[in-house]
Amino acid sequence: MDKDQLKGETGGSNGIVYHVGLWQACPAVRMSSEMNRPISVDCSFDKDGSVHVRRIAVDDNWLVVDPGRQWVDEHGRHVLIMIPGGRVFEIVLSSDTLNWKITSAHIRSNII
16 A cells, blocks of 8 residues: 555644554454444534544544445434545444444445
8 A cells, every 4th residue: 555545634743644544553343243333433513414524533543534425224323434445334323322333344346
């Protein structure tokens, strides 16, 4: 992975802290049994209730993400996010507890 594929945030000795990806930055998410764990989310909400996720933190490691589709069901607000490198995850804001969790990893297939 080259530097152009990484996203960063200000900080560190050179002014930029690069995050390689959720699997490297947050090893606890590697196992499927760990997928339903609480995470921190940096986001904002529009007046219509839609959410704009900017970054997530698992085990205190912040990672800039690209938000995708979102929907609401009986479990809460679901948002698909893509991390650097193209991996897609589903996160959910619980309507009961107002806590965010990673609920699944999505595998994209190459359709020709």
